[in-house]
Amino acid sequence: MTNTAQQLDTTPLVDTGYYAAVTEAIRAEAARLLTDGTVAAVIGYQAGKRKGTAMPAIITDPARANDLIFSPACVNNLALYLTKAKKDIRKTGKVAIVAKGCDMRALAGLMGESQLKREDVHIIAVACAGVKGSGAATGEPLTTANIAKKCRECTVREPKGADSVAGSLPSLPELSPVEAEELARLEAMTPRERWSFWKEHFSRCVRCLACRSICPFCYCEQCMCDRNRPQAVETSPRPAGNMAWHIVRAMHLSGRCAGCAECERACPMDIPLNLLNRKMAKELKELYGHEAGLEPKEKGPLAEYREDDDQSFIK
Amino acid sequence: MPKTITEQNLRLLVDTLLKEGARVVAPKQAGTMALYEPLKSGDELALGALPRRSAKETFFPLCETILTFEKDKGGVRVNDVDPASFPETVLLCARPCDAAAPSILDAVFSWDYNDEFYLERRRKTTIIGLACTTADDACFCTAVGLSPADTRGSDLFLTPLEGGGYAAQAVTDKGKELLEKRAQFFSDAGSAKPLPPAEPAGESLDLEKIKSWLDNNFENPLWTEIADRCAGCGACAFLCPACHCFDIVDEGTEAKGARRKSWDACGFAKFTNHASGHNPRDMQNKRYRNRIMHKFKYYGDKFGQTLCTGCGRCIRACPVGIDIKAVLDEINSK
Numbered sequence: 001m002t003n004t005a006q007q008l009d010t011t012p013l014v015d016t017g018y019y020a021a022v023t024e025a026i027r028a029e030a031a032r033l034l035t036d037g038t039v040a041a042v043i044g045y046q047a048g049k050r051k052g053t054a055m056p057a058i059i060t061d062p063a064r065a066n067d068l069i070f071s072p073a074c075v076n077n078l079a080l081y082l083t084k085a086k087k088d089i090r091k092t093g094k095v096a097i098v099a100k101g102c103d104m105r106a107l108a109g110l111m112g113e114s115q116l117k118r119e120d121v122h123i124i125a126v127a128c129a130g131v132k133g134s135g136a137a138t139g140e141p142l143t144t145a146n147i148a149k150k151c152r153e154c155t156v157r158e159p160k161g162a163d164s165v166a167g168s169l170p171s172l173p174e175l176s177p178v179e180a181e182e183l184a185r186l187e188a189m190t191p192r193e194r195w196s197f198w199k200e201h202f203s204r205c206v207r208c209l210a211c212r213s214i215c216p217f218c219y220c221e222q223c224m225c226d227r228n229r230p231q232a233v234e235t236s237p238r239p240a241g242n243m244a245w246h247i248v249r250a251m252h253l254s255g256r257c258a259g260c261a262e263c264e265r266a267c268p269m270d271i272p273l274n275l276l277n278r279k280m281a282k283e284l285k286e287l288y289g290h291e292a293g294l295e296p297k298e299k300g301p302l303a304e305y306r307e308d309d310d311q312s313f314i315k
Numbered sequence: 316m317p318k319t320i321t322e323q324n325l326r327l328l329v330d331t332l333l334k335e336g337a338r339v340v341a342p343k344q345a346g347t348m349a350l351y352e353p354l355k356s357g358d359e360l361a362l363g364a365l366p367r368r369s370a371k372e373t374f375f376p377l378c379e380t381i382l383t384f385e386k387d388k389g390g391v392r393v394n395d396v397d398p399a400s401f402p403e404t405v406l407l408c409a410r411p412c413d414a415a416a417p418s419i420l421d422a423v424f425s426w427d428y429n430d431e432f433y434l435e436r437r438r439k440t441t442i443i444g445l446a447c448t449t450a451d452d453a454c455f456c457t458a459v460g461l462s463p464a465d466t467r468g469s470d471l472f473l474t475p476l477e478g479g480g481y482a483a484q485a486v487t488d489k490g491k492e493l494l495e496k497r498a499q500f501f502s503d504a505g506s507a508k509p510l511p512p513a514e515p516a517g518e519s520l521d522l523e524k525i526k527s528w529l530d531n532n533f534e535n536p537l538w539t540e541i542a543d544r545c546a547g548c549g550a551c552a553f554l555c556p557a558c559h560c561f562d563i564v565d566e567g568t569e570a571k572g573a574r575r576k577s578w579d580a581c582g583f584a585k586f587t588n589h590a591s592g593h594n595p596r597d598m599q600n601k602r603y604r605n606r607i608m609h610k611f612k613y614y615g616d617k618f619g620q621t622l623c624t625g626c627g628r629c630i631r632a633c634p635v636g637i638d639i640k641a642v643l644d645e646i647n648s649k
C-alpha cells in the first residue's frame with residue numbers, strides 16, 4: 001500500500017458530529033418513551049468499559065437514557081432481544097428498539113414469521129453510515145478500510161417504516177463491494193474447488209454455535225442439531241457434523257436471513273458465513289423473486305408448499 | 316549459568332524434536348488467526364500473535380474419541396483408546412496466561428476421578444513458556460495475580476531479549492532436563508538485556524473480596540443486569556484456557572460407532588437440561604452467574620485457586636460486549 005492509500009484508509013468516514021446527533025436523538029426519544037409510559041423498556045447500545053467499545057443495553061429507567069450511545073462500535077443486531085430465544089428479556093407490553101437498516105430487515109422478518117407484532121415494538125431507526133468490521137481495533141474511527149463488509153454495499157442506510165429516525169445521513173464515498181466480489185470469485189470456481197474452500201473453513205468450526213445463538217432467526221426452542229434421539233447431525237466438532245450443521249443452517253435460513261452478518265461476526269473462528277447466506281439469498285431472488293426482510297411476509301418460498309409447485313426435480 | 320537461545324536455534328530445536336518423533340504444539344498461522352497447533356517444521360512457528368484459542372487443547376482436545384464400539388455375532392465389542400499411545404509433546408511459546416492454566420486444571424482432572432486422557436497428556440508434555448512484551452486493553456493477567464513474565468506452569472521459560480533471541484530459564488526438572496539434553500541449541504547468556512514485559516492496563520482485583528461477595532450474593536440483581544444481554548453463545552468458554560466442561564456423546568450407528576468427548580459450555584441453554592425436562596439454570600442470568608461463580612468462588616472453595624488467568628480472550632470474543640474484567644471491577648467495588 002502506498003502512503004496516500006494508507007492516509008485515505010485511516011481518514012474517518014463520518015465526523016463525530018454525526019454520532020453525537022444520532023446519540024442525542026436516541027436519548028431524547030428513549031427518555032420520552034419511558035417517561036410517558038409508551039414503552040416498558042428500551043433496547044439500545046451503551047459504552048463498554050474499554051475505550052471505543054459498545055454493547056447492548058436494556059434500560060427501563062428514563063434516568064438511564066443518557067447511558068445510550070451510537071458509535072461505529074454499535075454492531076449488534078438488537079432484534080435478537082425480541083425473539084423467543086431471549087424470552088427472559090421480552091417484557092410484557094411494548095418495547096422500544098434502536099435499529100439500523102439491516103436490523104430493521106430482521107424485525108420485518110420476525111414480524112412476518114409471527115414472532116413479533118408491529119404494535120408491540122416502537123422502532124427508533126438509525127440513519128446509518130455503517131459500523132466497524134471485525135478485526136478493527138477498538139477506539140479507532142470508522143474508515144473506508146475498517147468498515148464492515150456488509151456496510152460496503154448497504155441498500156438500507158435510510159430505513160423506512162420506523163416510528164422515528166435518529167440522525168441524518170452525511171454523504172458517503174462509494175465503497176468497493178468486497179463481499180460481492182468474493183461471492184463472484186466463489187461462483188466462478190468449479191464445484192470441487194468450492195467444496196474444498198468450504199471444507200477448509202468448516203474444518204476450523206468448533207461447534208460453539210455462536211452463529212446460532214446470535215441469529216435472530218434461530219429462535220427454535222428445540223434445534224434439530226441438538227437432538228440425539230434420533231440424531232440427525234453429529235454434535236461433535238468433526239468434519240461430518242460440521243458440514244451437516246452448516247448445510248442445515250444455510251438451508252434453514254435461506255429466504256429468511258436478513259443479512260445482518262451477525263453470525264459471521266460472532267464466529268470466533270472467522271468462518272465467512274455471510275458468503276453462504278448471500279449465496280442462498282441470491283438463489284432465492286433469482287428463482288423465486290423473493291427477498292427477505294423488505295416487508296413482513298408470512299412465508300418464504302422454502303417454507304411454503306403449493307399443490308402446483310414444480311416437482312420435476314424429484315426423481 | 317543463565318542460557319539464551321536464538322530464534323533460529325529455537326526453530327532448529329523444533330525440527331530436531333519433530334525428527335525424534337515428538338509432537339510440538341506451538342502458535343501457528345491458520346488463515347486469519349494464529350492457533351496452537353502441532354507443527355510440521357520449525358518454520359511454521361508464529362512468534363507474534365496471541366493465538367485465538369488457548370493452549371488447553373494440547374491436553375484437553377476440542378474433540379477426542381474415548382472408545383469405539385462394534386456389534387458382531389458375539390455381542391458388542393468395545394475398544395478402549397489407550398492413553399499410553401499419546402506422544403511425547405512439547406508445548407512451545409505458550410503465553411503465561413496459557414501456561415498457567417493446566418497447572419490450575421490438574422486439580423479438577425484428578426479429583427474424584429482421574430481423567431487419564433488429560434493426565435497422561437500432562438505427564439508427557441513439557442511446557443516452554445514465553446514472556447509477553449505487548450498486551451492489549453483486554454489483557455488483565457496482573458489483576459488476577461499472574462503477570463506477562465510469570466513462569467507458573469512453565470517447565471522452561473523464554474524471555475525476549477533486546478536485539479533478538481531469548482533468555483531461557485529452567486523452572487522445573489523437566490525444563491532443566493530439556494536444557495541439558497539439547498545443550499547444542501543454547502549458549503551462555505551474554506550482555507543482552509531482556510525486553511521489558513508488557514503492561515496490562517487493568518486495575519488489580521481483590522480476589523478475596525470478590526469471593527466473599529460471591530459467597531453472599533447468589534441472588535443479586537447484578538446477574539440479571541449483566542446477563543440479560545448474554546446470547547449464550549459459548550464463545551467465551553470455548554476460547555478460555557481454564558474452562559473445562561465437556562460433553563460425552565455416542566455417535567455412529569447402532570452397529571458401529573464411537574464415544575466422543577468434546578467441549579461444552581455453561582452458557583448454553585441446554586447445558587443443565589435434565590432428562591426430566593427440568594432445567595435448573597433455565598435463564599441466561601443463572602447461566603452467566605455460574606460462569607463467574609465457578610471461576611471466582613466454586614473453584615476457590617474446592618481447590619483454592621482462581622479459574623481465570625486474565626488472558627482476555629472472552630472479552631475480545633464476546634459478540635455482545637460482555638467484559639468479565641468490567642464485571643469483576645464492579646463486584647470488587649461493592
Ligand code: SF4
Nearest residue numbers: 101102128130151154
Ligand atoms: S449494513 Fe447498512 S444499515 Fe446495517 S450497519 Fe451497515 S450501513 Fe448500517
Ligand code: SF4
Nearest residue numbers: 205206208209211267
Ligand atoms: S460460530 Fe463459527 S465456530 Fe461456532 S459453530 Fe458457528 S461456524 Fe462454528
Ligand code: SF4
Nearest residue numbers: 215257258260261263
Ligand atoms: S443467518 Fe446470520 S446474517 Fe442471517 S439473520 Fe441470522 S445472524 Fe443475521
Ligand code: SF4
Nearest residue numbers: 555623624626627629
Ligand atoms: S475467563 Fe476470560 S480472561 Fe479469564 S482465563 Fe477465561 S477467557 Fe481468559
Ligand code: SF4
Nearest residue numbers: 546548549551582633
Ligand atoms: S461470549 Fe458473551 S454472549 Fe457468548 S456466552 Fe459468553 S458472555 Fe454470553
